[in-house]
Amino acid sequence: MFDGMSFTRASSLESRAITAENPRGERGVGGQAASNLGPTRKGAPCTEIEAGETIVLADIEGSGTIRHIWMTITPHTENAPYVYRNLVLRMFWDGETSPSVEVPLGDFFCSGFGEPARVQSLPITVAPKGGFNCFFPMPFATGARIELVSEHPQHVSGVFYQIDYTLGDQHPEDQGRFHALWRRCDGRAPLGTDHTLLDLPAGSRGSYVGSFIQLTALERFWWGEGEMKFFLDGDTDFPTICGTGLEDYVGGAWAFQDHLGAEPAPVAETFSAPFVGYSQRLVKDSSKMSDFATDMPPCHGMYRFHLPDPIYFHDGLRVTLQQIGERNGHFERQDDIATVAYWYQAGRTRPLPDLPEATLRRPR
Numbered sequence: 238m239f240d241g242m243s244f245t246r247a248s249s250l251e252s253r254a255i256t257a258e259n260p261r262g263e264r265g266v267g268g269q270a271a272s273n274l275g276p277t278r279k280g281a282p283c284t285e286i287e288a289g290e291t292i293v294l295a296d297i298e299g300s301g302t303i304r305h306i307w308m309t310i311t312p313h314t315e316n317a318p319y320v321y322r323n324l325v326l327r328m329f330w331d332g333e334t335s336p337s338v339e340v341p342l343g344d345f346f347c348s349g350f351g352e353p354a355r356v357q358s359l360p361i362t363v364a365p366k367g368g369f370n371c372f373f374p375m376p377f378a379t380g381a382r383i384e385l386v387s388e389h390p391q392h393v394s395g396v397f398y399q400i401d402y403t404l405g406d407q408h409p410e411d412q413g414r415f416h417a418l419w420r421r422c423d424g425r426a427p428l429g430t431d432h433t434l435l436d437l438p439a440g441s442r443g444s445y446v447g448s449f450i451q452l453t454a455l456e457r458f459w460w461g462e463g464e465m466k467f468f469l470d471g472d473t474d475f476p477t478i479c480g481t482g483l484e485d486y487v488g489g490a491w492a493f494q495d496h497l498g499a500e501p502a503p504v505a506e507t508f509s510a511p512f513v514g515y516s517q518r519l520v521k522d523s524s525k526m527s528d529f530a531t532d533m534p535p536c537h538g539m540y541r542f543h544l545p546d547p548i549y550f551h552d553g554l555r556v557t558l559q560q561i562g563e564r565n566g567h568f569e570r571q572d573d574i575a576t577v578a579y580w581y582q583a584g585r586t587r588p589l590p591d592l593p594e595a596t597l598r599r600p601r
Contacts, residue, residue: 251405252403254267254400255294255295255297256399256400257283258270288390291384292396296382297377297402301377302374302376304372305399306369306400308369308396310396311394311395312367317390318351318524319599321352322341322599323389323598324341324387324388328382329381329382330380330414330415331379332380333586335588336586339592344451345369347538349600352519352523354538357509357510360447373415373446376412377414413443416586417577417580420578431463433557434448436556438553440552442582444547445579445580446542446581447541447543448486448578450574450576451576452483452537452572453573453574454572456562458564459492461537467479467556468555468556469550469551469554470551487539489513493505493506493507512543517536517537517538519535520533520536
């Protein structure tokens with residue numbers, strides 16, 4: 238994440254920030270908008286987005302690196318269900334027409350099920366109340382473009398953002414570009430079907446750096462026995478890297494419980510750490526959009542960032558998660574799983590799989 242102690246030395250790099258007040262990140266033009274307090278006094282802290290609209294958050298020319306993204310939206314929109322799934326982040330590098338990132342806004346920031354989480358990881362931090370931060374470095378050679386797409390049925394009156402970046406970075410020829418992809422299997426696939434987080438074809442090379450996994454338990458009993466598998470460089474039937482279970486992959490153990498045994502009933506404990514976390518456990522509907530019972534199937538959000546231990550691939554990569562539970566023995570499950578895969582890839586971006594339309598992204 239950090240280039241040694243480079244930030245302590247004088248540098249030829251130029252620091253810039255894009256906000257609603259300075260949408261081009263230009264030198265010496267920030268904070269000019271007027272308010273009721275007068276000129277330069279907090280006159281344009283945000284923008285807005287209409288239903289069906291695409292707005293450009295950043296359009297940068299030249300060589301550089303995006304180093305931090307902060308975003309939030311007006312809190313009252315939380316009462317309109319699924320707004321964090323209906324707003325989509327897209328990122329394009331170096332003039333490419335296919336996005337390298339196309340992920341629902343909340344999911345990109347490790348906030349699943351249409352609700353902000355509390356996340357204290359190194360690359361992604363979510364602070365109260367829905368303050369989304371991303372610290373993944375995002376290099377580009379000739380330009381960068383970030384869009385926010387609204388597939389939300391309602392107007393969103395406040396989109397707040399700041400994109401911090403440097404200009405003048407010199408990137409090596411094999412420098413990978415940042416990518417992120419959202420995938421879902423909604424519980425309707427046949428038993429024994431593994432969820433695929435990422436499937437890159439032969440010839441792809443780069444490094445896999447993170448997974449955000451959200452699972453809605455559609456069956457009873459323990460849901461986290463599935464193994465994460467990484468099929469590297471032409472692996473077919475068997476992967477090179479295979480874990481021991483989902484809670485183990487995200488740094489937990491023994492179903493995240495405070496104790497083992499049936500009596501008294503164990504309690505799952507959430508946690509959030511720099512590279513691993515079980516950061517969301519939801520059992521009540523907080524949208525206030527219904528007068529009826531607010532109980533809902535248990536929803537579990539967790540992450541694993543491979544920043545100290547990136548998974549390098551040189552000729553393709555496939556990442557899968559089994560759907561296996563435990564009930565006095567293992568059994569196949571059919572849960573609703575949605576994921577975000579984060580990786581860096583060298584060379585031109587191949588078109589990502591199409592993002593399902595908003596109605597098909599809705600949390601069950």
